[in-house]
Amino acid sequence: MGILYKTLTAVRAGAGCAFSLLLAPQYCISCGKESPYLPLCAGCREELKAFLKESIEAKETRCKRCGRILISEKEICIECRETDTIAHLDGVFPLYPYILWKKKLLFLWKIRGVRSLSPFFASLVYSVWKTHYPGIPLVPVPPRPGKIFREGRDQIDELSRCVRGLYGLPVLKVLKRISSQQQKKLNRAERLSRTEKRYVLKNDRFLPQAFKTAPPEAAVLLDDIITTGATLEICAELLKKAGVKRVYAITLFSC
Numbered sequence: 028m029g030i031l032y033k034t035l036t037a038v039r040a041g042a043g044c045a046f047s048l049l050l051a052p053q054y055c056i057s058c059g060k061e062s063p064y065l066p067l068c069a070g071c072r073e074e075l076k077a078f079l080k081e082s083i084e085a086k087e088t089r090c091k092r093c094g095r096i097l098i099s100e101k102e103i104c105i106e107c108r109e110t111d112t113i114a115h116l117d118g119v120f121p122l123y124p125y126i127l128w129k130k131k132l133l134f135l136w137k138i139r140g141v142r143s144l145s146p147f148f149a150s151l152v153y154s155v156w157k158t159h160y161p162g163i164p165l166v167p168v169p170p171r172p173g174k175i176f177r178e179g180r181d182q183i184d185e186l187s188r189c190v191r192g193l194y195g196l197p198v199l200k201v202l203k204r205i206s207s208q209q210q211k212k213l214n215r216a217e218r219l220s221r222t223e224k225r226y227v228l229k230n231d232r233f234l235p236q237a238f239k240t241a242p243p244e245a246a247v248l249l250d251d252i253i254t255t256g257a258t259l260e261i262c263a264e265l266l267k268k269a270g271v272k273r274v275y276a277i278t279l280f281s282c
């Protein structure tokens with residue numbers, strides 16, 4: 028009886044704790060208003076959507092190579108003019124500049140694991156895809172080896188599953204990232220040809236059959252952020268070598 032009572036009390040306390048966590052007020056990270064469901068209130072989500080709608084319609088204000096919003100430059104941004112990192116990518120569409128509270132938004136999603144943001148991000152990715160890259164399959168950029176083991180989830184994979192599940196977008200998982208350990212096993216020539224190239228096409232056995240028989244004409248890489256563009260460029264080069272003719276990318280943010 029005593030044990031049963033103690034167990035019941037513990038269960039009730041646990042449930043109460045979980046319940047109060049659910050009910051604990053959350054505040055919008057942008058405007059500070061109470062927001063019960065996401066770290067962004069409905070008003071701020073609408074603002075993000077409106078910003079995106081505007082930038083989807085105004086193509087000419089973006090850098091032709093990296094997709095960053097141009098301020099005073101014409102066609103190509105200063106960074107892209109100074110470096111030639113991007114050669115195989117045919118276009119990038121970053122949703123938002125990585126500034127102010129948007130840094131916290133990405134932190135909450137990636138590091139703190141606020142999964143409720145995934146369907147919200149998926150709706151934003153979908154709105155860009157349907158206007159800029161309709162019908163073109165998404166190729167998620169894979170995470171570092173061991174990342175899933177440590178953190179239990181791969182956000183980009185989760186995001187691509189959300190856009191496939193909610194909006195029916197075609198997704199092709201054809202890339203994988205190799206660890207530096209695996210890189211050491213390559214012979215010298217292979218290593219030289221792959222200096223700094225941490226991504227590879229999956230082994231034949233793991234490649235989707237559709238990709239093996241006929242690689243798609245075009246593909247859209249999906250990643251969380253573009254900084255130098257080097258990662259997307261490596262992935263684009265791999266896809267082009269495999270027979271894909273045009274490679275684009277959608278990222279949530281740009282640095």
Ligand SMILES: [Zn+2]
Binds near residue numbers: 055057059060070072
């Ligand atoms: Zn807000």
Ligand SMILES: [Zn+2]
Binds near residue numbers: 095104107108
């Ligand atoms: Zn640029």
